Amino acid sequence: MRASKIARYGLLVALALALSYAESLLPSPGVPGVKLGLPNLVVVFALYRLGTADAWALSLVRVLLVSLLFGNGASLAYSLAGAALSLAVMCLLKRTGKFSETGVSVAGGVAHNAGQIAVAVFLLETTRLAWYLPVLCLSGTVAGILIGLVSALLVKRVPEFKS
Amino acid sequence: MDRFKTHRNDVLLIAALLILAGALALFLRLGRHSGGTVSVTVGGEMVAELPLDEDASLPIETESGTNLLVIEGAAARMESADCPDLLCVKMGAIRWAGESIVCLPHQVVVTVEGGPDGGFDAAAR
Known part of the structure; x- marks a missing residue:
């Protein structure tokens, strides 16, 4: 691996970490899981500008670091499920070539929330969490639109970021 | 796939998800009991x-x-x-x-x- 590539990875991981932290400072609307998903800016950027494998590596490293720094075992399970399902759906949708960054990011946002609900249903052994599905579907869509629009700009305008 | 089509697909996807959220909410609301x-x-x-x-x-x-x-x-x-x-x-x-x-x-x-x-x-x- 070339030094410049290592430096770029480090930069993106640090950025994703900083965005995770920045997001934790934002006021919460009072429903678990409703959030903007700022780190997803970096993941979508990496997916389009670097490649699928790089996006996976970045996303997993970020989730592990965030859980180590700010979370616990349970939060690792939630984050991992959300991040993995989200990225899997985004990869698939990107591969179809039928959607722009916005569509891909929207699907990722909703998939992220779905993954977290699935883990919550499993860990808490209750199916009552169905009550959160509408609001999390809505919030995932809205957050996905915002992140997708900004990501599209980044993908287009950030100069020279090839490995 | 040209730009217009991808944007149209984006909008369709967003609309579908919003309708899904609304339908879920309606379903849960109609089925609610005290x-x-x-x-x-x-x-x-x-x-x-x-x-x-x-x-x-x-x-x-x-x-x-x-x-x-x-x-x-x-x-x-x-x-x-x-x-x-x-x-x-x-x-x-x-x-x-x-x-x-x-x-x-x-x-x-x-x-x-x-x-x-x-x-x-x-x-x-």
């Missing part, structure tokens, strides 16, 4: 069940911390908790069968169970 009791589980195990029509306050002790549940005016809410995010407190009061308050850090779930008229469980079965 609650009869409040059940408290920690890590999936039932620790308490209280009637919703009697005012009460119940400290919920878990391995990771304590939550204070208050039932008042046929609604249940988390009055206070020592979890880091306090989302359970911010979630406010619940009164309809099937609604729940979740404290993820402490693995606490407070759920309103259906009254004599059935409720969410009866609809789900």
Whole structure:
């Protein structure tokens, strides 16, 4: 691996970490899981500008670091499920070539929330969490639109970021 | 695939998800019943069940911390908790069968169970 590539990875991981932290400072609307998903800016950027494998590596490293720094075992399970399902759906949708960054990011946002609900249903052994599905579907869509629009700009305008 | 088509597909996807959210909300709203009791589980195990029509306050002790549940005016809410995010407190009061308050850090779930008229469980079965 070339030094410049290592430096770029480090930069993106640090950025994703900083965005995770920045997001934790934002006021919460009072429903678990409703959030903007700022780190997803970096993941979508990496997916389009670097490649699928790089996006996976970045996303997993970020989730592990965030859980180590700010979370616990349970939060690792939630984050991992959300991040993995989200990225899997985004990869698939990107591969179809039928959607722009916005569509891909929207699907990722909703998939992220779905993954977290699935883990919550499993860990808490209750199916009552169905009550959160509408609001999390809505919030995932809205957050996905915002992140997708900004990501599209980044993908287009950030100069020279090839490995 | 040209730019116009990808944008059209984006909009279709967003519309479909918004309709899905609306349909889910409508489905849950139509199926709602007033609650009869409040059940408290920690890590999936039932620790308490209280009637919703009697005012009460119940400290919920878990391995990771304590939550204070208050039932008042046929609604249940988390009055206070020592979890880091306090989302359970911010979630406010619940009164309809099937609604729940979740404290993820402490693995606490407070759920309103259906009254004599059935409720969410009866609809789900």
